[in-house]
Amino acid sequence: MPEAAEPAPEAPAAPRVDAEEMARRAVRRRWLLNLPAILWLILFAAGPLLVVLLYSFLAAGDYGGVRWELSTDGWFAVLMTRDIFDDTLRLQDAHLAIFWRSVKLSVMTTLACLLLGFPTAYFIATRSRANRNLWLFLITIPFWTNLLIRTFAMLEWIRAQGVINSVLTGLGIVDEPVQMLYTDFSIMLGMTYVYFPLMVLPLYASMEKLDFRLVEAAYDLYASRLQVLRGVIVPLVSPGIVAGSILVFIPSLGAYVTPRVLGGGKQMMLGNLIELQFGQGRNWPLGAALSISLLALVMVALIFYVRAAQKGGEGHG
């Protein structure tokens, strides 16, 4: 109501009042425009996260769920375990191994995606405009298929009687099928396959903006191909490298389907461990605490990574 009434009487008023009122209105408009986004964040991001945080401090129910009493057992079980016979405290070796495997496989997946994605993105960015879209389209096609199906397709390639092993044994290169399935390698391979587009797309976006005359200029100034890459291309597309690495690393760290299918039951990652607690484990507080730990791990990794990337960028420029 005041909004409609105000403008007319205020027109002749002192400009100072006018300006203040304008500023107030601008602030109000800003809040109104932001409201949907804020509501969305509260309902679907902050809310569930708070529930998880709350659950991590409650006691486990006997048949899943939680009992409404304060307890730090969940957090305690993240890293420690109590011996069931003599009650001595030990480090939870299994959890540590899973944490370590998750971090290791995620880093390796990110590196593999970067090593494969960089030349791919460079290739696409140096095509003609029409062809670029075709290549990008081809890169994104696998996204149309369900993750589970893609993962099973990968399984078909690498299992003992799968395509690769059949060819290898058929050609007599190996006598027995190579064990690729249910290893760290198979998980890494699967995740690299699944998250590859997440690396290529931001890399491509950076490289498309790269002025290739700079590459010519560096080449003209006696830089070798490797020096052009290191001294000019990499520093200039580093935003794409950072973005792509983050986009691959985060889902890798929490991956569930890929380690489940390609790692069998043996090679668990954090995602599987968390699922286990909410499922058969019936230890929701532990699952919640593990989830928060994963979140913390991601944030710490991101902070370090972005810091290092910034420092690297400054070193060059």
Next chain:
Amino acid sequence: MDQDSISPARAAETPQETPAAQAVPAIDVLNVSKLFGEGQSAVRALDDVSVAIGENAFFTLLGPSGCGKTTLLRLIAGFDHPSAGQILLRGEDISELPPNQRSVNTVFQSYALFPHMTVRQNIGFGPKMLGWDKARIDRTVTDMLALVRMEALADRRTDQISGGQQQRVALARALAPRPKVLLLDEPLSALDYKLRKEMQTELKRLQHETGITFIFVTHDQEEALTMSDRIAVMSAGRILQIGSPREIYLHPRERFVADFIGDTNFLAAEVIEAGGGMARLRLAGGGEAEATVPEGVAATGRVTASVRPEQARLVAPGQGALTGRVAGRVYFGTDTLVTLRLADDSAFTLRVQNSLTDGEPPGEGAEAGIALAPGALQVLRD
């Protein structure tokens, strides 16, 4: 100054030049052709081009866009390789060498400064890649900063300096590794008029101070005339004429050259008699006149002759080689352009210098004679 020597094989291409066999040219382009694409649809960007560019020269490749001048520059830089022919750098064949293995540097039209480096790092890039030791790099960068007067902004990033300053940095960066030849690809086209004038003088100074051969590409004929020691005029992938600015302006051999550089009048004529580099012409616009015939131009039958507007004078009707009726006058301050219509209805433009004593040129409709300066009329190859 005649170091742009020509080999006997190319004598027909550049007949006015006296062979100076003793000097090896800085750049020797030998029968170079460049095709883009394949088969029927291939585009011939350069067609059997030969040119020798002497040491310590300011050499300009001049022509309209699409004439092949940038293609030739890119071949010399090594970004592309010739489809046929050879390019020699001080007598050594560099046609197939990549850009990082030839002592030739380029100043790009877009400058192509590295945005993630400071001015100092940009200038030091070439020497660093050449593996010079740190003390030598620092000394060179300091010298280069002084040469282009950019000491004060050495530690700025390249997006924090103006276009003219970026231009200077691009020059310093290309000069820092002491190349044998510096290539400049329309480097002034992005600058405003005043800055462009300033940089023209600056480029001349840099060429003199460094003694490095500059090969300058431009489509601006005025720029070419004021800056160059020698000019090669290009059109449709071929070099039409090579010569000093004066030769090119006063003695164009082809209609295209006469038309592209400066203003000119084309006169249809018939040869009455020819010999000894001269010809007597009967002009289609009426009257007869003596014309010079450049070597390699056949002066027989119907020809086209040209004369610059400032090489003709208005005289009383009946006097002079031609007679016409004034069709229009345009006042330019220092001079007036007078257009006359000749007997064959063709137009002829004169540039009359304005002075206090001579009074105004005749007005529209008045009849006037046109006298041509001796040697001003030139028979062209069509």
